[in-house]
Amino acid sequence: MAKINGIKIDVLKESLQNDVELPSHPVEKGINLTDHVERKPVVLSISGKLIRPDNTTLETLLGRLSTIETKGTLVAYEGRRIYHNLMIAAFSYDADSKIMNGFNFSMTLKEVRFAAPSYVSLPAKTKAAVAKKSSVGRKQTVNKKQLPVSHVVKKGETYYDIAQKYGVKWQDVQKNNKYPSKQIPIGVKIKVG
Template identity: 35%
Template structure:
C-alpha cells in the first residue's frame, strides 16, 4: 500500500532516476571536453493498481493534481517529497473489476530562497509646503480607481501557477512584476490582473 497525496495505491514497482547534464565540445584530436555539469531533478516511476470503490474519483483526482502542477508527496517503499506528477497512464481491463492498472511518473521540484530584501521606507525632507494663496482654485477630478488585482506571493508560487489561477498571461505577469522566474520574492505583492 502506498500513498500519492491523499490517494491510496497498490504499487508493484518503484524506480528512480538521477541524472546530470554535461556539456561537450569537440576537439581536433581525442575525446571531447566537458566544462560544465548540471544536476537534473530526480524522477520517479511507479506502476501498480488503483483499487477502491471510488477508484474513478481517485483517478480523476490524480489527473487534476497533474494538470494543476500540484506539489505533493509520495510514500511507498521509497519516499519522495516535493514532487509533481508529470505523466499518468491508465489501463482498464477485465482482470481488475474495482480499479485500473496505472503507471505514474513523478519529478522532484526544488524551491529556492529569495535574495530579495525589503528596503527601509524613504523619509521625506522637511520642506515648507507651497500655498495657493491669491491663486484661482481649480477643481480637480479624482483619477479613476485602478482595477488592478494583487496577490501576496507564497512559497511555491510561480508565474505559471498565477497565470492558471488568475487568467493573465505569463508574459503579462512578467512585465507587471519585473521579477525573473527564479527570483519571485516570498511575501512580495505581485500584480496578477
C-alpha cells in the first residue's frame, strides 16, 4: 500500500530513474573530455491497481488524482521509499475483466525544482501631500495701504538725498512737506511716503 499526498493506492511495481548527464568535448588526441556532471531530475514510474469498494469512491479517487496532475500540485510519494517535490508527469488507467471495482494504472512522477525570484519587491511609492487644485482662476493682489514713512532731517540733507534713501521720487517728498527745497530745518520730521 503506497500513498500519494495521503491518498492510498495499491502499487505493484516501482521503477526509479536516477540519471546524470556527462557532457563531453572532443580533443585532438585520445577520448573526449568530460569536465562536469549534470544531475537530471529523478523520474519514478509506478504501476498498480486503483480499487475502491464502490463506483462513487472510485470516481472520487480518479478525480482527485487527475486534479493533482492538471493543477501541477507538488506530490509527496510514500512507497518503498519516500520522495518529495514530485509532480505527476503522466497518469493513465485502463479496465479489464479481472477487476470489478477498479482499474489498472500507470503513473510517472518527476522531481521538480522551482526558481526563486532574484529581485526584491520594494514598497509602493508614497505620493507627496499636495493641496487640491483650485478652479477659481487668477487672483488679484490686494495693495495694502502703507503707513506714511517719516524721516528726521539731518544737517546737509536735501529732498533728493532723502528720496534716494527710501527709493521714492524727490518731487513726491517735496509735495508732501511744506518746507521749501533750500530751507529744510534740521531735526524736523518730514513725510517720505
